[in-house]
């Protein structure tokens with residue numbers, strides 16, 4: 001048996017999504033900007049996909065949803081354009097975000113810091129959550145943007161976006177949320193939650209990789225990053241990726257149509273897996289279940305180094321993640337786990353398991369049994385394991401393992 005439990009990294013494309021996309025490669029292939037019938041033939045499908053996106057997130061006609069190449073682009077777009085519009089060409093100089101954002105936000109913030117922008121990185125509390133009052137206390141007259149993710153890719157913890165949105169609205173500060181891990185997993189209704197910009201990515205909800213979107217409230221001004229033809233109303237040039245847009249529309253429809261039913265099933269499997277793994281001694285899971293995306297577990301097992309555990313799981317045909325970045329020279333401690341107060345040893349033991357609607361009960365059973373055996377194996381050798389410094393070559397291997 002092989003078990004894929006890395007759905008927060010990416011998901012399998014639903015065969016129904018592939019089916020919906022196929023005609024738009026070789027049958028209906030015209031450029032939608034062309035005026036002839038080859039071009040206009042794709043218009044109904046594009047409109048349909050956009051409508052599905054609007055209704056899935058509770059957007060109104062006055063809002064914009066612009067397709068991008070990925071959520072990384074959506075995140076970059078917001079930060080870089082807010083910088084140009086409100087800092088370079090305005091009187092602001094400050095951005096508020098969190099320590100636990102996706103690298104596409106954190107690396108963009110580092111770039112902006114090099115350009116002279118002040119960035120505040122807010123910490124999470126012991127539950128792994130950024131609190132709304134913390135956000136409030138760091139907003140100043142000079143703040144151009146607040147950006148807080150809706151749900152964490154590492155822990156699954158859900159952040160108080162409604163409260164933070166209300167604070168930003170009251171203070172008159174632009175508010176962006178990275179909604180990648182929220183859309184398709186928990187209710188996202190932007191008619192009830194004040195958000196100016198929200199990033200989304202199709203491949204996190206069983207759509208194709210390489211297509212994302214940015215929600216823009218009330219057609220808020222945001223200068224383009226991609227200059228060129230007048231695609232997407234001039235907001236994001238580049239010929240529309242018709243099959244992928246169709247795929248994203250189909251995927252968001254499938255993910256949100258019966259979301260509470262689908263998620264209840266995933267949650268039941270997740271909870272069963274979590275309960276079984278917590279029977280092991282000296283383990284803990286980050287964050288309470290109720291306030292977590294229904295598919296995610298970040299579990300820490302004292303004495304079992306995360307990368308070693310990943311290796312053992314991979315040998316058992318189970319794909320998981322450490323949830324920690326391999327960006328640095330050393331095997332990094334999980335920053336989220338350090339933030340919630342784990343000691344340094346424990347912060348190297350995080351294993352992230354993320355399920356999907358395609359995860360079966362048999363796969364959960366298999367994982368429970370393999371995982372428990374792996375912990376026993378690794379704890380047997382853990383004293384020598386913990387002391388061993390990995391070689392440079394070894395690190396590269398570990399990183400490749402966790403990225404794939």
Ligand SMILES: *Cc1c(COP(=O)(O)O)cnc(C)c1O
Pocket residue numbers: 008009069070071072073102104149151152153178180181200201202204210211212
């Ligand atoms: C995966 C992910 C991204 C990046 O999405 P891409 O479309 O792969 O660029 C951004 N933010 C979060 C929270 C993610 O999980």
